[in-house]
Amino acid sequence: MRLLTRRSIALGAAALFLSFEAAQALADRTLLNVSYDPTREFYKDFNAAFAADWKAKTGETITIEQSHGGSGKQARAVIDGLQADVVTLALAGDIDQIANKTDKVPKDWATKLPNNAAPYTSTIVFLVRKGNPRGIKDWNDLVRDGVQVITPNPKTSGGARWNYLAAWAYASKQLGGDDGKVKEWVADLYRNVPVLDTGARGSTTTFAQRGIGDVLISWENEAFLVQKEFGADNFEIIVPSLSIKAEPPVAVVAANAKAKGNLDVAEAYLRYLYSPEGQKLAARNFFRPVDASSADPADLARFPKIELVSIDKDFGGWSKAQKEFFADGAIFDQIYRPTN
Amino acid sequence: MAMSDRFLPLAHAPERATSETAFTKVVLIGIAVLFLVAILFLPLVTVFVEALRKGWGTLFENFGDPDTLSAIRLTLLVAAIAVPFNAVVGLAASWCIAKFEFKGRNLLLTLIDLPFSISPVISGLVYVLLFGAQGWLGPWLSAHDIQIIFAVPGIVLATVLVTFPFVARELIPLMQSQGTSEEEAALMLGASGWHTFFKVTLPNVKWALLYGVLLCNARAMGEFGAVSVVSGHIRGLTNTMPLHIEILYNEYNFVGAFAVASLLTGLALITLLAKTLLEWRFAGELAAKAHRH
Amino acid sequence: MSVPVRVRNLEKNFGRYPALRGVSLNVEAGELVALLGPSGSGKTTLLRAIAGLEQPDAGQVLFGDIDANSLSLRERRIGFVFQQYALFKHMKVFDNIAFGLRARPRASRPSEAAIKAKVLELLHLVQLDGLEARYPAQLSGGQRQRVALARALAIEPRVLLLDEPFGALDARVRKDLRKWLRELHQRTGHTTLFVTHDQDEAFELANRIAILDHGRIEQVGTAAEILDRPATPFIDSFIEGIARRNADQQSREWTKPHVVVSR
Ligand SMILES: Nc1ncnc2c1ncn2[C@@H]1O[C@H](COP(=O)(O)OP(=O)(O)OP(=O)(O)O)[C@@H](O)[C@H]1O
Ligand SMILES: [Mg+2]
Numbered sequence: 001m002r003l004l005t006r007r008s009i010a011l012g013a014a015a016l017f018l019s020f021e022a023a024q025a026l027a028d029r030t031l032l033n034v035s036y037d038p039t040r041e042f043y044k045d046f047n048a049a050f051a052a053d054w055k056a057k058t059g060e061t062i063t064i065e066q067s068h069g070g071s072g073k074q075a076r077a078v079i080d081g082l083q084a085d086v087v088t089l090a091l092a093g094d095i096d097q098i099a100n101k102t103d104k105v106p107k108d109w110a111t112k113l114p115n116n117a118a119p120y121t122s123t124i125v126f127l128v129r130k131g132n133p134r135g136i137k138d139w140n141d142l143v144r145d146g147v148q149v150i151t152p153n154p155k156t157s158g159g160a161r162w163n164y165l166a167a168w169a170y171a172s173k174q175l176g177g178d179d180g181k182v183k184e185w186v187a188d189l190y191r192n193v194p195v196l197d198t199g200a201r202g203s204t205t206t207f208a209q210r211g212i213g214d215v216l217i218s219w220e221n222e223a224f225l226v227q228k229e230f231g232a233d234n235f236e237i238i239v240p241s242l243s244i245k246a247e248p249p250v251a252v253v254a255a256n257a258k259a260k261g262n263l264d265v266a267e268a269y270l271r272y273l274y275s276p277e278g279q280k281l282a283a284r285n286f287f288r289p290v291d292a293s294s295a296d297p298a299d300l301a302r303f304p305k306i307e308l309v310s311i312d313k314d315f316g317g318w319s320k321a322q323k324e325f326f327a328d329g330a331i332f333d334q335i336y337r338p339t340n
Numbered sequence: 341m342a343m344s345d346r347f348l349p350l351a352h353a354p355e356r357a358t359s360e361t362a363f364t365k366v367v368l369i370g371i372a373v374l375f376l377v378a379i380l381f382l383p384l385v386t387v388f389v390e391a392l393r394k395g396w397g398t399l400f401e402n403f404g405d406p407d408t409l410s411a412i413r414l415t416l417l418v419a420a421i422a423v424p425f426n427a428v429v430g431l432a433a434s435w436c437i438a439k440f441e442f443k444g445r446n447l448l449l450t451l452i453d454l455p456f457s458i459s460p461v462i463s464g465l466v467y468v469l470l471f472g473a474q475g476w477l478g479p480w481l482s483a484h485d486i487q488i489i490f491a492v493p494g495i496v497l498a499t500v501l502v503t504f505p506f507v508a509r510e511l512i513p514l515m516q517s518q519g520t521s522e523e524e525a526a527l528m529l530g531a532s533g534w535h536t537f538f539k540v541t542l543p544n545v546k547w548a549l550l551y552g553v554l555l556c557n558a559r560a561m562g563e564f565g566a567v568s569v570v571s572g573h574i575r576g577l578t579n580t581m582p583l584h585i586e587i588l589y590n591e592y593n594f595v596g597a598f599a600v601a602s603l604l605t606g607l608a609l610i611t612l613l614a615k616t617l618l619e620w621r622f623a624g625e626l627a628a629k630a631h632r633h
Numbered sequence: 634m635s636v637p638v639r640v641r642n643l644e645k646n647f648g649r650y651p652a653l654r655g656v657s658l659n660v661e662a663g664e665l666v667a668l669l670g671p672s673g674s675g676k677t678t679l680l681r682a683i684a685g686l687e688q689p690d691a692g693q694v695l696f697g698d699i700d701a702n703s704l705s706l707r708e709r710r711i712g713f714v715f716q717q718y719a720l721f722k723h724m725k726v727f728d729n730i731a732f733g734l735r736a737r738p739r740a741s742r743p744s745e746a747a748i749k750a751k752v753l754e755l756l757h758l759v760q761l762d763g764l765e766a767r768y769p770a771q772l773s774g775g776q777r778q779r780v781a782l783a784r785a786l787a788i789e790p791r792v793l794l795l796d797e798p799f800g801a802l803d804a805r806v807r808k809d810l811r812k813w814l815r816e817l818h819q820r821t822g823h824t825t826l827f828v829t830h831d832q833d834e835a836f837e838l839a840n841r842i843a844i845l846d847h848g849r850i851e852q853v854g855t856a857a858e859i860l861d862r863p864a865t866p867f868i869d870s871f872i873e874g875i876a877r878r879n880a881d882q883q884s885r886e887w888t889k890p891h892v893v894v895s896r
Binding site for chain 3: 521522524525526527528530531532535539540543544563
Binding site: 102 | 591
């Protein structure tokens with residue numbers, strides 16, 4: 001008995017103390033950036049740079065909180081009430097979802113910032129193990145018998161959708177646009193996928209850490225990051241003959257930012273992405289800057305030249321691609337049969 | 341086989357049976373031990389080996405990280421609210437169920453078991469459906485500027501829901517087997533309801549209660565699924581230890597991930613130790629009870 | 634301090650099952666009445682209804698002139714001894730007996746010293762001197778029974794209700810306790826109602842006997858009245874065993890093992 005009361009008093013006191021601490025931490029203005037998986041390292045650098053810049057300009061100390069996860073899942077969380085001031089997601093379709101389901105983001109969000117509100121671009125490349133033991137050179141090698149391909153699930157991951165569309169674009173070009181044959185080819189590719197993770201980062205750890213698969217279809221920045229984290233000589237990047245230009249967009253979640261009194265910082269934060277400093281940091285973190293002029297030439301030299309298709313020109317934009325390929329019962333559902 | 345067995349001299353049968361049993365026993369125990377080592381012990385060791393891969397210094401450095409500290413603090417805070425709450429409510433619910441007959445008693449019993457039978461992810465989603473911006477209470481909550489999910493209240497609620505059955509499940513069978521005769525005796529001796537509860541009912545279940553509280557605590561600190569759904573994963577703010585471990589792992593910070601994992605495992609092991617000690621005490625008391633009849 | 638107990642037309646149903654069907658019974662102050670009847674006839678239910686542990690559907694219980702309904706359990710001041718003793722197993726014998734005194738509201742609670750004196754006196758009364766530091770689990774059945782009685786006596790009850798007080802004990806101990814209880818009753822003079830299965834026990838101990846069947850009282854009277862003039866055929870067959878058993882007394886010792894072997 002006595003033991004119990006004493007214990008609960010101690011717990012109560014601890015709870016009080018902790019919540020007091022938490023309240024203290026909230027005293028300054030804080031901005032919440034809800035982002036997708038492979039941007040963690042970039043925004044770590046960028047947030048520090050922006051906070052310093054903001055402090056220099058206004059004298060105010062700003063704390064930037066980060067939340068990372070699968071792009072689609074993050075959009076869902078914002079729709080369900082996660083108090084994001086800005087979203088920096090993997091594809092326009094996910095921000096469209098927020099704009100369609102709520103009025104927190106204006107419908108014309110993509111026009112508010114330059115370059116369709118995408119401050120950096122990326123593309124899709126292959127990552128293979130040291131020495132490229134399976135001799136993988138291009139997309140065609142991924143449908144060969146016995147080659148294990150790692151890519152995440154396009155139903156949940158933004159990166160996976162870019163992967164899928166890049167593969168589709170390649171096959172479409174090779175097979176002269178015969179949709180039936182292209183479908184066949186893409187089906188063969190996904191037959192070689194032993195593990196379909198829910199997010200891009202999950203696939204990367206499956207491939208790099210757990211050692212499963214022969215080739216990882218990956219964001220370019222993610223592939224560079226693996227080389228950096230696991231040693232450049234353990235993995236090789238293979239550049240396919242054709243890929244897709246991925247434009248991860250950003251937007252202010254106006255309703256949230258306004259309610260929190262953060263609208264000015266939120267807008268400044270996203271504009272800073274386009275500044276020379278922001279572009280330079282993007283290039284350093286393996287994102288292709290939209291304005292290369294201020295980036296470090298050494299960083300830029302790492303990006304290979306690839307022929308790139310575009311979602312708007314070649315697939316008619318995200319909402320069309322979404323409906324055609326990834327909606328329930330659409331092409332992906334028709335071709336993908338889990339093997340185990 | 342069966343036929344020939346039947347014609348064996350009767351005196352041999354028991355001998356054969358026992359030697360067969362002994363062999364089976366050895367094999368079964370062997371399999372069980374192998375299984376335990378492979379499935380339970382090795383992974384546990386791995387956690388600590390990985391955490392110490394770069395030495396003790398790096399391990400403690402990782403604990404100094406502000407995001408890690410905040411995850412530890414949040415986990416303790418959530419447990420500090422959820423566990424006492426569930427202890428009190430679980431005790432009250434068990435008491436009602438075990439000592440009284442009333443309408444809806446079976447429904448209450450089923451409800452208590454519900455968190456065990458549904459997936460934690462669903463427990464989390466229920467709160468999103470309820471308190472999310474698109475949920476039933478969402479508009480009202482945002483109009484009053486109350487944030488439940490993607491904030492500490494949501495994490496506490498999800499944890500409370502998932503860990504609710506532990507105390508009640510421990511207490512109900514014990515209270516039922518104890519019956520109401522001691523309480524009736526106390527009432528006949530003039531004791532008030534409170535006096536009866538604190539002097540008779542509670543002491544009779546105190547070890548089981550503590551045992552339930554420990555299990556509840558272990559789960560409250562370790563819960564991943566339900567909390568993941570309502571957390572929002574804001575670094576340094578809404579990540580509990582299990583969520584933070586996943587994030588560190590996804591950031592290629594394997595040592596960091598295993599450092600936090602080793603701390604969580606350490607807490608679990610302490611809980612387990614306390615539980616074992618209790619079981620030992622508890623067993624003594626049960627034996628005394630058995631002796632009485 | 635003992636009061637008469639009057640039970641009037643008591644009815645109690647469990648669901649649709651009538652456990653008591655219009656039971657009326659008077660127990661005079663200081664009287665010892667045995668409640669006898671086959672299993673399931675409603676003896677325990679009647680005792681619990683008098684104690685207030687069961688709410689009757691109809692009828693009335695009076696302590697002296699006071700309607701029991703107007704009294705709380707505490708105010709009824711009933712010493713109740715349960716069939717299975719219901720001792721507090723986490724408390725020592727001393728604390729078990731002291732429980733009722735310590736549970737009193739602060740104003741009427743005796744000092745610890747007074748409680749101690751009272752408990753030791755009761756222990757002496759039930760012939761358990763020196764066992765106050767034991768736990769119930771460390772006592773024999775007969776000793777536990779006497780602790781339960783001492784605990785009930787501690788609150789200075791106005792009425793004693795005993796539910797098969799010797800039911801769980803072997804024949805030898807029962808006989809000793811029976812004698813002891815009669816002496817105790819003669820000394821303390823509590824109004825006492827006790828339930829028993831055992832006709833011999835009822836006829837030997839009680840001033841009067843009430844025989845219950847199917848929730849109804851079939852006959853109330855002294856041993857002689859019931860044996861001489863059984864009121865109904867049921868009573869007749871029910872008490873038949875007593876005469877036969879008296880005749881069989883000597884042969885009992887060796888017929889018992891014989892029965893076991895023949896099974
Ligand atoms: N709580 C209850 N719910 C339902 N039925 C009950 C309950 N208590 C008693 N009964 C029923 O009421 C009847 C009388 O029960 P009671 O316990 O009074 O019998 P008894 O004379 O004390 O029997 P025994 O000698 O076996 O102790 C029985 O048929 C019993 O099944
Ligand atoms: Mg009975």
